[in-house]
Amino acid sequence: MVEAGKTYELTFRAWSTVNRPIRLEYTGRPTPERKFDITADSAVVYRDQFVASESGALKLNFCIGNVDFNGRTTPTVTQTVYFDDVVLREVVEPAVDNNPITDARFTNDLSGWRVHNQGDFQPGAGKALFVAENGEVKATVIQPGWEAWHIQFYKDGVQLTAGTYRLTFDMRGDVERPVLVELSQNNVPVDSKTVNVLTTAQTFEVLLNVPTDGVYKLMFGFGRKAAAGDPNPQTPYNLYLDNVRLVPAP
Numbered sequence: 001m002v003e004a005g006k007t008y009e010l011t012f013r014a015w016s017t018v019n020r021p022i023r024l025e026y027t028g029r030p031t032p033e034r035k036f037d038i039t040a041d042s043a044v045v046y047r048d049q050f051v052a053s054e055s056g057a058l059k060l061n062f063c064i065g066n067v068d069f070n071g072r073t074t075p076t077v078t079q080t081v082y083f084d085d086v087v088l089r090e091v092v093e094p095a096v097d098n099n100p101i102t103d104a105r106f107t108n109d110l111s112g113w114r115v116h117n118q119g120d121f122q123p124g125a126g127k128a129l130f131v132a133e134n135g136e137v138k139a140t141v142i143q144p145g146w147e148a149w150h151i152q153f154y155k156d157g158v159q160l161t162a163g164t165y166r167l168t169f170d171m172r173g174d175v176e177r178p179v180l181v182e183l184s185q186n187n188v189p190v191d192s193k194t195v196n197v198l199t200t201a202q203t204f205e206v207l208l209n210v211p212t213d214g215v216y217k218l219m220f221g222f223g224r225k226a227a228a229g230d231p232n233p234q235t236p237y238n239l240y241l242d243n244v245r246l247v248p249a250p
């Protein structure tokens with residue numbers, strides 16, 4: 001059963017003897033279907049988040065007939081498709097949350113966050129399109145640029161006291177590539193880390209040091225650091241981000 005207005009997250013594992021798209025049909029979801037590309041990798045957990053548009057029993061239908069997903073089609077060869085660990089859970093926001101990163105679940109939109117594309121100011125520099133889709137941030141990189149900061153998804157006005165913080169977030173990509181996370185104050189970086197985003201979803205955890213009490217900017221840098229030898233996948237490609245959380249490290 002789902003209840004109108006509440007947020008739910010569906011997770012499942014799926015794999016197939018051939019790479020192919022599948023389609024999930026839902027009842028009670030504003031957009032009543034969602035497509036996924038599945039591969040032979042049985043470890044991949046697929047995830048969808050939605051706000052139920054009506055109350056009632058949720059009917060979930062895994063459609064594995066011929067599926068067309070952005071031009072990717074279902075191979076005609078005989079194939080075996082597997083599903084496992086299908087879980088639907090309600091996403092409950094804690095009444096009191098000590099996460100200073102507000103609006104970090106992206107259930108409906110990207111409010112509270114800002115974007116900087118250096119490519120809007122400098123020819124050929126980094127540029128990406130950001131949307132909230134299926135309860136997460138989808139960044140479509142059009143031009144990777146040559147510095148991580150060329151493409152910024154950030155929140156400013158983050159009030160922090162001095163100390164060490166643990167930043168956690170979920171990311172995956174259509175391609176593998178490094179992503180920068182940086183804390184800065186008045187445009188001066190105070191700490192940063194680089195994580196290597198894979199095509200499978202992962203929860204990343206990095207420690208960031210806040211030197212003094214103050215107001216900070218938390219930035220995800222989706223540009224490509226050319227001088228560091230970052231890989232250069234063919235554009236456009238998507239990077240997905242969700243569940244950003246910053247808490248004092250014990």
Ligand SMILES: [Ca+2]
Nearest residue numbers: 105135136242
């Ligand atoms: Ca979310």
